[in-house]
Amino acid sequence: MTDATRRPRVAIIGTRGYPSYYGGFETLVRHLAPYxxxxxxxxxxxxxxxxxxPAEADPRIRVRFTPGVETTSLSTLSYGLTSTTAAAARKPDVALVMNVANGFFLPALKARGIPVVMNVDGLEWEREKWGPKAKQVFLAGARASARWADQLISDSTNIAAYWKRVFARESTFIPYGGECDETMLDSAPVAALDGLEPGNYVMVAARLVPENSIDLFLQAARDLPSSAHVVIVGGGDETNPLWNAAVALRAERPNVHLLGQVKNDNFLNWLWANAGVYFHGHSVGGTNPSLVQxxxxxxxxxxxxxxxxxxxxxxxGHFVPPEAGAIAREISAVLAEPETRAQMSKQASARAEDFYSWGPVLAQYEQLLRAELTTDSQKESLTEFA
Structure with a gap:
């Protein structure tokens, strides 16, 4: 295949991999890679x-594993280092890098003449789960990203404004997408959840970390109507105080369902679609993928x-201040009004369709990557395939 007809090659760096279900980046890559x-x-x-x-792998997508250190403080940096250096050696036509912690390693790509498009994600250095040193590392990585990346992607206009104000860098706003229809709903696991029916439960689905307001939700759950079931989706173990608090709540209220991490997307979609109320407590970051879905x-x-x-x-939208009492009152009020819930459901799905559909999101990513191809032959070859 000649240079004029070969397919341009993109390396995607900085996620758990493909296909993976860890978080928002992984959800994006599951859609973007085949697109x-x-x-x-x-x-x-x-x-x-x-x-x-592996059972869900797409043979069209090349998956490259690199080593790293599996600890909270070193995993992102260690895998970022090995994947970036491996990609630099293979010299793709462009790199799509996720997470500003990988900003430290961008010079390895730049030294090889590889254009870099980076998704900056949220403001990691403001998350409560990180200690002072980790916050400093993320902030330093953001500064390195601002210096070395050719193009930046912000998933929120507020994040874009922050980067322009603090780091003097423009970025392209591209949010996350969502999709949900009857074929993507699976109620089968509900049979194992005693008493759970459409509309009779309140749910939260988030990592069990402070900035997701899990502590406030657990406090609020104690003041919800006794008839309301409570569904908690989020992994953890006895080393996590919020997990322990959720276990304690379950011991107090028999209608609490502590599901841990749910890896069945269709089941999670069913839970969202049929909840009396879904409480979204995320406080740091831009466009949250779970909220869009x-x-x-x-x-x-x-x-x-x-x-x-x-x-x-x-x-x-229906918004509440970060106070357990206010959360309990608002959730209880919504639960008591079936017509209000029906209207809120229609408004949410309509807004998602208008502003957060995967088609336009993926097209914007592809266009931004195309713009970074460095030779006319690369751009022409992509046009032939598009």
Whole structure:
């Protein structure tokens, strides 16, 4: 194949891998990797051993595993180092890098003449789960990303404004997408959840960390109507105080369902679509992928008040201050009004369709990557395949 007709090659760096279900980046890559291949790209995704689902692999996507250190403080940096150096050696036509912690390693790509498009994600250095040293590392990585990346992607207009104000860098706003229809709903696991029926439960689905308001939700759950079931989706163990608090709540209230991490996307979609209320407590970050997916499923959403949640949910959203009493009162009020819930569900799904559909999101990524191809022959070859 000549240079004029070969498919451009993109390396995706900084996620758990492909296909993986860990978080928002992984959800994006599950959609983006095959989309890019179908639009003329060769795609390689750098991955962590044990973090992908081989049974769901797509043979069109090349998965490259690199080693790393599996600790809270070193995993992101160690895998970022090995994947970036491996990608630099293979010299793709462009690199899509996720997470500013990988900003330290961008010079390895730049030294090889590889254009870098980076998704900056949220403001990791403001998350409560990180100690002072980790926050300093993330902030330093953000500064390195601002210096070395050719193009930046912000998943929120508020994040874009922050980067322009603090780091003097423009970025392209591309949110996350969502999709949900009847074929993507699976109620089968509900049979194991005694008493759970559409509309009779309140749920939260998030990592059990402070900035997701899990502690406030657990406190609020004690003041919800006794008839309301409580569903908690989020992994943890006895080393996590919030997990222990959820276990204690379950011991107090027999209608609490502590599900841990749910890896069945269709089951999670069913939970969102049929919840009496979904509480979204995320306080740090931009466009949250879980929130967008819940909206696509027509979830009835009560969200912690923040500029990011207001941006996504829009003027019809229901917001509460970070106070357990206020959360309990708002959730209880919504539960008591079936007509209100029906209206909230329609508004959420309509807004998701209008602003957060995967098609336009993936097209914007592809266009931004195409713009970074360095030769006319590369751009022409991509046009032929598109």
């Amino acid at each position: 890019l291949w179908e639009h003329g790209w060769d795609v390689e995704v750098y991955s962590r051993p044990g973090q992908t689902v 819940a909206m696509s499923c027509g979830a009835v959403i009560v969200a912690r008040d923040s500029v990011f949640n207001r941006e996504v949910l829009g003027p019809d």
